[in-house]
Amino acid sequence: MSEVVRLYRYKSLLSARRAVSAEELMASLEVSRATLKRDIAKLRDQLHVPITFNRDLGGYQMEAGHTDSELPGLWFSQEEILALVTIQQLLEQLQPGLLGAKLRPLKDRLTQLMDKNGLASQDMARRIRIVHAGKRKVAARSFEAVAAATMARKRLRIWHFNRQNGITTEREVSPQRLVHYRDNFYLDAWCHLRDDVRSFSIDAISRLEVLDTAAKEVSAKSIDQAVGTGYGIFNGAPQAWAKLKFTPERARWVAGETWHPMQESSFEADGSYLLSFPYSDDRELVGDIMRFGADVQVLAPPALRTKVQRGFLAAAAKYV
Structure with a gap:
């Protein structure tokens, strides 16, 4: 039984408006006395569940008026659960030598957050499976360079492969934003070759250089008009x-x-x-x-x- 499920079981057992002995809790939850004490302490101190031990009745119970309380921190929406697991899996998949040292503090903080809220990170990874369909491999160094230029507002010189015609073209672009779409990353950028906004699949960039030239700034409204109203990843005003x-x-x-x-x-x-x-x-x-x-x-x-x-x-x- 996972820790999350077990903590919910405590709430169910203690919500019957009666005192439950330690022996009954251990038998129902199949835990040792040491685990029982740790769980009760976590429910009280971290999740702020008002559990008391009634010596007269010889058991644990919820404080009066709180028998219907929820477990704070354990109620995550499907979007929050997906975000936590996705971040965790992304961190695990990164090349250790490239971003590992930089992201180690973030990974540790994420693990602490999940553990504190009763979502042990290892258990989450085992219980939730994320299936990637059509995900293409992107060189970590290329993605890091594109992301850095986007945030630093620097232009890029890219060699981009057009899958439609099979031709690779050299372009100078001003990155505007990164887009994650159908398991792949794209770059919305002002293309100085076409003098317009274009979307580039980052995995199709075979070579790139970060330039010292400041990027041309394009308003979010203009970008959305160019690429946000078409269908899917392709840009252009609806026809x-x-x-x-x-x-x-x-x-x-x-x-x-x-x-x-x-x-x-x-x-x-x-x-x-x-x-x-x-x-x-x-x-x-x-x-x-x-x-x-x-x-x-x-x-x-x-x-x-x-x-x-x-x-x-x-x-x-x-x-x-």
Whole structure:
């Protein structure tokens, strides 16, 4: 039994408005007397649970008026739990020789925080599994250089590989912000070659140099207008609205998903799910649509419908 579960059990056993003997607690929780004493001390001193020992009744009980109290610090939201475990796993995955010394104090503080709140770090890592899908490897030194230039407001000279055309181009960019999207890091930057805001996959940067030149500053509003209103990671102002129809069976999953901040949705009488949202570049969108196979239909616009149709026909031709 993990420490977190055990501490909750104390609360349950002691909330019955009666005194519970040490022997009964040890038997119910399958702990030794030494562990019992440590647990009671932690509940009292760290988590501020009002547990007292009633000598007349010969057992432990919650103070009057506090029998329904929650355990402070043990109630974490799913976002907080995910953040703690993600940070912990990221720290474990970093190359020891590069950032280990710098991040050791942070790792120790995180461990102390989790232990203090009844979330022993080793137990958390064992009980919560984070699955990475499509995560690409980024050289730690490259990421550190990009992050440092972004925070220090320095320009970068990068050699970036374009997966679409297979060409590597040299560019000078002014980094604006780092973006973590679908398990990968991207750099939103002002591209001095294109004289516009662009997003660069950091794992596709084969070489880079931090320059002494100050970075060009771009307002957050301008960045969002350039890259925040399209679909997925691709930038550009929306050019069209995609309208998709999902089968009633697939709607049970898709209805709970957010595809775009500006999306609109509704259900048909037969349970089908209609989803509409703006997009600028359809490369990522086509792939997301096709992964649903026959459970999705593109209703509009005609150009997107045709591209998805051709994609399905080409795929089907490979199985003839």
